[in-house]
Amino acid sequence: MYANAKSATASVTVTVPRLHEMKSRGEKIVSLTAYDASFAAQCDAAGVDVVLVGDSLGMVVQGRTSTLPVSVDDMVYHTAAVARGLTRALLIADLPFMSFRDADTALASSARLMADGGAAMVKLEGADWVLDVIHALARRSVPVCAHLGLTPQSVHKLGGYRVQGKTKVAAEQLLADAKAVEQAGADLLVLECVPAALAKRISAELAIPTIGIGAGVDCDGQVLVIYDMLGITPGKRPRFSKDFLSNQGSVLEAIRAYVKAVRDGQFPAAEHSF
Ligand code: KIV
Secondary structure (H helix, E strand, O other): OHHHHHHOOOOOOOOHHHHHHHHHHOOOEEEEEOOOHHHHHHHHHHOOOEEEEOOOHHHHOOOOOOOOOOOHHHHHHHHHHHHHHOOOOEEEEEOOOOOOOOHHHHHHHHHHHHHHOOOOEEEEEOOOOHHHHHHHHHHOOOOEEEEEEOOHHHHHHHOOOOOOOOOHHHHHHHHHHHHHHHHHOOOEEEEEOOOHHHHHHHHHHOOOOEEEEOOOOOOOEEEEOHHHHOOOOOOOOOOOOOOOOOOOOOHHHHHHHHHHHHHOOOOOOHHHOO
16 A cells, blocks of 8 residues: 555655755755645646745735734644645645744644644744754654744844844854754754855765755755745845746746756855845
């Protein structure tokens, strides 16, 4: 039964062990966000490895000013839609604000994202008290993607969407947190808006893959918000993003150009890094 269920795509489906293998082979992991079946299918067709249903949907889909109002119901709705568009890529869903405030709540929220939404992995922001939550999820076979650096759910504590880990003390703390989330059982780590040199050091010192956004070219992979890389997010494009659609004829070609640029180590360039 299990062999049959995967036989059609077994050689191409992206799995958690495959991501680890990609790191050990030095193959870049390409990731994008998606929030519906149509964009998910375009990502899949273009060869994106990991599709993330980010709680960024609160801002780019719902038009809010932060990710804080996003609910587990919102995440399940969008994750299930994205799952219907995918055949190859690994599907990660964000645990939204307060949905992982303790281990029991995190287990219940993750069960919904995986069982109802079809996610293969959940992502959660932070270290410190979050380590116990990561440990509880990992012990129950819930694959976890940690998220450090600029953690948007902490925007009010951070005082804005700013680059993190700039001082020596902050950089050492980030490195310690990265090692701690790996130790707690995380399988993947998103590094958002951290100096490129620090992200390079963290990526070299961890066994699990790092996926950067505004974290320089030396992460094991890259992720962008799909509307940013298509140039349709209202307002000023973030420094770490690039409009891949303007020189291409279609969304599919734009995503293909992004996939190629990440795999070739051409994106991000220094101008997209800190
Ligand atoms: O919510 C999101 O889209 C994210 C990415 C920016 C990594 O967390």
